[in-house]
Amino acid sequence: MKKDFLALSDWSREDLEKIFALTLELKAKHKRGEEHPLLKGKTLGMIFEKSSTRTRVSFEAGMFHLGGHALFLSSGNTQMGRGEPIQDTARCMARYCDGVMIRTFSQQVVEDFARHADIPVINGLTDLYHPCQVMADLFTVIEHKGNYRDLSYCWIGDGNNMANSWINAAAVFGFELRIATPKGYEPDAAVMARAEKLGARILYTNDPVEAARGAMVLNTDVWASMGQEAEQKEREKAFRGFQINRDIVAIADPGCIVMHCLPAHRDEEITDEVIEGPHSVIFDEAENRLHVQKAIMATLMG
Numbered sequence: 001m002k003k004d005f006l007a008l009s010d011w012s013r014e015d016l017e018k019i020f021a022l023t024l025e026l027k028a029k030h031k032r033g034e035e036h037p038l039l040k041g042k043t044l045g046m047i048f049e050k051s052s053t054r055t056r057v058s059f060e061a062g063m064f065h066l067g068g069h070a071l072f073l074s075s076g077n078t079q080m081g082r083g084e085p086i087q088d089t090a091r092c093m094a095r096y097c098d099g100v101m102i103r104t105f106s107q108q109v110v111e112d113f114a115r116h117a118d119i120p121v122i123n124g125l126t127d128l129y130h131p132c133q134v135m136a137d138l139f140t141v142i143e144h145k146g147n148y149r150d151l152s153y154c155w156i157g158d159g160n161n162m163a164n165s166w167i168n169a170a171a172v173f174g175f176e177l178r179i180a181t182p183k184g185y186e187p188d189a190a191v192m193a194r195a196e197k198l199g200a201r202i203l204y205t206n207d208p209v210e211a212a213r214g215a216m217v218l219n220t221d222v223w224a225s226m227g228q229e230a231e232q233k234e235r236e237k238a239f240r241g242f243q244i245n246r247d248i249v250a251i252a253d254p255g256c257i258v259m260h261c262l263p264a265h266r267d268e269e270i271t272d273e274v275i276e277g278p279h280s281v282i283f284d285e286a287e288n289r290l291h292v293q294k295a296i297m298a299t300l301m302g
C-alpha cells in the first residue's frame with residue numbers, strides 16, 4: 001500500500017528514525033559528491049497554493065540529486081485555481097507523476113488529495129502542519145546534540161502549524177516540550193488533545209520564561225503566518241514579549257541551540273543578534289530540509 005507524509009502523527013518513531021538514518025547517508029553521499037540516483041526516472045509534482053523559497057527549491061534540487069525530476073505548479077496557473085475538484089486533479093496527477101508534494105491552506109485538501117491519488121502525497125505545509133520542517137529540525141538537533149532524546153524543547157510564539165507539528169513530534173518521539181503562546185493563540189485543540197491521550201510530555205504556558213528555563217532547544221516562528229497578513233498589527237501587540245532574544249537565551253541551557261524555520265521577521269519573534277549569534281543553527285536547519293526531504297521522497301517513492 002502507498003504511504004503518504006501528511007502528519008508526523010501518522011508515522012511510528014521507528015519509521016521516522018529510519019528516515020533520519022537515510023538522511024544521514026544521503027547527506028554524506030551528497031557532501032562527498034557521490035551519486036545517489038534512488039529515484040531515477042521518477043517525477044514529483046509540486047503544487048503551491050502559498051509562497052515558498054526553501055520548500056520549493058529543496059524539493060526540486062532534491063529530486064534532481066536523486067536522478068528524478070520535479071514540476072512546479074502554482075494554483076494560479078492550474079485548473080485547481082479555477083475550481084477543478086481535488087479528486088479529479090489528484091487522479092490525473094497520479095497518472096503522470098510518482099509522487100506529489102502540496103503546500104496549501106487546509107489540511108483537508110492534502111488528506112483528500114491523498115485519498116484520491118494512488119501515489120504518495122507529501123505535506124509541504126498547511127495551516128495545521130509543517131511535518132517536513134520539523135523532521136529537518138530534529139535532524140539538525142541530532143547533528144548538533146548527538147541525539148534528540150533526553151533534551152527539553154521550548155517553543156515560544158504562535159500556536160501555529162509549526163507548533164502543532166512539534167506537538168505531534170513530542171507525542172511520537174517522547175521528548176519533553178514546553179510551549180509558550182499568548183492567551184488566545186494556543187495550538188490546535190484537537191492536536192493537543194490527541195497528544196495528551198498518547199501521554200506526550202508537554203507543558204502549555206503563557207510565560208516565555210517558564211518555557212525557556214533550562215531548555216536545550218529554543219524554537220520560534222513568525223507571529224503572523226501566510227494567510228494571516230491582515231492580522232499583523234493586532235498580532236504585534238498580542239505577541240510582545242514572545243521573542244527569542246539574549247535574555248531568553250541566557251535563561252536556557254548554556255549549550256542550547258536556537259532554531260527558526262524561516263522566513264524570519266528579524267527583531268519581531270527573534271532578534272537579529274540571536275539569528276547571527278553562536279547558538280543559532282538556523283541555516284543548518286534550512287539546509288537539512290534538502291537532505292531530510294530526499295530521504296522522505298526516497299522512502300515513499302523508491
Ligand code: CP
Pocket residue numbers: 051052053054055056125133261262263
Ligand atoms: N521554512 C519554509 O517552509 O520556508 P519556505 O516558506 O520558504 O518554503
Ligand code: NVA
Pocket residue numbers: 125130160161162221222224225226261262263
Ligand atoms: N508558520 C509559517 C511557516 C512558514 C514556513 C507560515 O505558515 O507562514
